[in-house]
Amino acid sequence: MARVTAGVFTSHVPAIGAAMDLGRTQEPYWQPLFSGYEFSRQWVAANRPDVVVLVFNDHATAFSLEMIPTFAIGCAERFEPADEGWGPRKVPTVYGHPELAAHIAQSVILDEFDLTIINKMDVDHGLTVPMSLIFGQPEAWPCKVIPLAVNVVQYPAPTGHRCWRLGQAIRRAIDSFDADLNVQVWGTGGMSHQLQGPRAGLINKAFDNRFLDRLPSDPAGLARIPHIDYVREAGSEGIELVMWLIARGALDDVVHQAHRFYHVPASNTAVGHMILENRSQS
Amino acid sequence: MALHKPYLDIPGTTIFDADQSRMGYHLNQFCMSLMKAANRERFKANERAYLDEWPMTEAQKQGVLDRNYNQLISLGGNVYFLAKIFSTDGWSFELAASRMTGMSQADYRAMMIAGGRSPDGNRFIGEK
Numbered sequence: 274m275a276r277v278t279a280g281v282f283t284s285h286v287p288a289i290g291a292a293m294d295l296g297r298t299q300e301p302y303w304q305p306l307f308s309g310y311e312f313s314r315q316w317v318a319a320n321r322p323d324v325v326v327l328v329f330n331d332h333a334t335a336f337s338l339e340m341i342p343t344f345a346i347g348c349a350e351r352f353e354p355a356d357e358g359w360g361p362r363k364v365p366t367v368y369g370h371p372e373l374a375a376h377i378a379q380s381v382i383l384d385e386f387d388l389t390i391i392n393k394m395d396v397d398h399g400l401t402v403p404m405s406l407i408f409g410q411p412e413a414w415p416c417k418v419i420p421l422a423v424n425v426v427q428y429p430a431p432t433g434h435r436c437w438r439l440g441q442a443i444r445r446a447i448d449s450f451d452a453d454l455n456v457q458v459w460g461t462g463g464m465s466h467q468l469q470g471p472r473a474g475l476i477n478k479a480f481d482n483r484f485l486d487r488l489p490s491d492p493a494g495l496a497r498i499p500h501i502d503y504v505r506e507a508g509s510e511g512i513e514l515v516m517w518l519i520a521r522g523a524l525d526d527v528v529h530q531a532h533r534f535y536h537v538p539a540s541n542t543a544v545g546h547m548i549l550e551n552r553s554q555s
Numbered sequence: 556m557a558l559h560k561p562y563l564d565i566p567g568t569t570i571f572d573a574d575q576s577r578m579g580y581h582l583n584q585f586c587m588s589l590m591k592a593a594n595r596e597r598f599k600a601n602e603r604a605y606l607d608e609w610p611m612t613e614a615q616k617q618g619v620l621d622r623n624y625n626q627l628i629s630l631g632g633n634v635y636f637l638a639k640i641f642s643t644d645g646w647s648f649e650l651a652a653s654r655m656t657g658m659s660q661a662d663y664r665a666m667m668i669a670g671g672r673s674p675d676g677n678r679f680i681g682e683k
Contacts, residue, residue, distance in 0.1 A: 287648065302668075333635040337587040338580055356590055358642030426635055428562075428572040465671075469634040470625060472567030473652040474663060476671025501561045505678050509568050538667035540649045 275373065275450040276554040277458060279320060280520045280528075281313070282488070282547040283406055285329060285461040287398040288540035290362055293405050309534035309546055310406050316531060316548060317407050322457040324370045324417045326377070326443060327400055328519045329461045330425045332357070334397035342389035343431050344439065347396075347420035348374040355395035364401050364410075370417040373450055377419065380446030386439050396420055403461045406546075425462070425513050429500055433515045437496040440522020447523070460520030462513030464535075465506070466542035475508040476543045481535060484514060489530045489549055492521045510542075525551045566680045571633045579631020585609040585619075586636035595643045624655050 289306070292298055298307045334355045336342065352367040378388050400420055408415060421443075424430060431439075440458070447456050464481040467473050487495050496518055503512040532548040562570045569575065576583075585606065588594045598605040606616045618627040619640060627637055634651075641651045653663030666672060676682055 291647075333583070333587060333633065333639070334590070338576060338583050338636075356592070358589055358595070358639045359645075360592070426571065426633060427576050428570050467568065467672075468648060468652055469628055469655060470567045470569055471656055472565070472672065472677055473656050474666055474672040475674060475677060476667070477674045478670065480674070504562050504568070504570065505565055506674055509570060537670055540647065541652050541667065543671065 275447045275452055275454040275456050277444055277447050277456050277523050278322070278551055278554045279457045279531075280524045280549045281403075281407060281457060281459040282517050282520060282545065282549075283403050283459070283461055284463055284539065284542055284544040284546070285399045285402040286539040286542045286544065287357070287402065289544075290398050290402040290405055293410065294362055306536050306539055306544060309536055309544075312532050313407050313546065313548060314409055321455070322416045323454040324373055324419060324456045326419045326421055326447075326456065326458045326523070327403065327461065328421045328423060328459060328516045329399035329403070330513060330516065331422050332397050332399055333426060335391075335394045335422070336424075336426075338427075341424050341427050342422070343424045344386070345389035345391050345422045346374055346378050347391045347394055347422070348378060349392050349394065352394055352396045352400075352418070352420060354401055355397045357397050362398070362401055364405060365413045367396055367400065367404070367414060367418045367420070370419055373447070373452070373454070373456075374419045376450050377443055377446040380449065381439065381442040384442045384445065386442050391420075391422070394420065394422075399461060403459060421519065423516050423519070425515070430512050430515055432500070433498050433518050434496040436515045436518040437492055437522040440519040443519070444523040458520040458523040460517035462516045463507070463511060464514060464543040464545040465508050465511045467508030468510050468541055470509075472508070474541060476537055477506050477508070477511075478535075478537065478543065480506045480511075481543050481545055485533060485535060485545055485547060488517065488521060488547060489528055492518060521549070524549055525553050528552070564680050566677060566682075569628045575631045576633070577631070579633065581609050581611045582615045582619075582627065582630065582632050583636035585611060586632070586639040589639040589643050598643065624651060
């Protein structure tokens with residue numbers, strides 16, 4: 274059967290992708306950030322997934338205001354890097370896993386989580402920057418990816434509790450998929466940041482580090498953080514952290530923390546990164 | 556029955572809720588059109604003429620022409636959509652954010668490198 278072996282959590286700032294694409298990773302501004310991912314590249318080389326369920330948000334790329342699905346799963350064979358206004362990133366095409374994606378969709382819908390199904394979608398930096406951070410710059414991505422898009426653009430995003438429980442449902446779905454697959458679930462976005470208005474640039478290191486402290490051991494508590502706390506404490510875009518709770522929900526109650534990293538800033542954003550392993554599945 | 560908005564007392568922050576989204580629908584859809592290279596070229600060639608193809612308010616059109624992003628946000632713009640305008644101009648998110656705060660990009664970057672804008676004093680309007 275398919276096994277969920279680990280969760281990877283990381284911010285997905287577009288400037289990080291640009292820094293990699295333009296060869297600036299060793300510049301003094303960027304070097305401290307990328308040093309925090311050196312462990313992760315070695316770790317993923319030793320723990321290569323067959324499939325990543327990658328929880329991210331679209332940034333007005335695939336979804337305009339015409340349709341705003343709260344949760345949407347990518348069931349396509351392939352997803353092209355999107356043109357976000359300055360031409361597509363020159364990163365490999367993302368290949369999906371349509372069979373597992375369809376199985377997850379069917380399982381969680383019958384488990385009362387009503388996902389939107391996507392059969393055609395370009396993927397923006399929310400998905401490709403985490404891939405670049407963890408896998409570097411290969412000619413082809415080393416695994417299949419199932420995109421799971423969450424609306425965090427128009428208020429309200431789904432609650433943290435709903436996200437956490439959706440993650441648990443995704444875990445049940447993967448556990449029941451009859452194929453020998455090593456599956457990781459990645460949660461992306463955050464941490465504290467605000468991109469708009471006179472309060473832009475807000476960073477809350479104390480909030481972020483409490484979140485990182487509690488992610489391994491107290492996801493149920495984190496799932497109770499109300500939206501107003503994210504917005505007030507972590508900035509209007511800090512709400513993206515609810516996506517981390519989907520990935521955490523797909524992991525065991527007791528996990529092993531393999532890596533933790535935090536850095537300010539990447540452009541406007543506090544970057545958080547964590548790797549949690551399911552020892553029961555290794 | 557109006558939407559419950561517990562976030563209105565946060566300073567310098569506009570939450571893109573259903574009311575903002577409705578007000579900004581055509582503005583944001585105009586922004587979305589700039590995802591296509593051919594549209595970016597047409598926009599750059601004659602901004603006013605391109606804007607006049609969209610059923611936006613005059614204030615929204617003027618906000619775009621002025622690149623007044625705080626004004627555009629108050630008129631229903633969302634930053635991820637507005638990003639299509641500033642990307643067309645070759646601006647980074649850092650530059651756009653610095654403009655919205657009224658700081659130079661250098662001062663804004665220095666603030667971020669020093670740890671960002673503290674939440675202290677920035678949680679509630681009128682807070683000391």
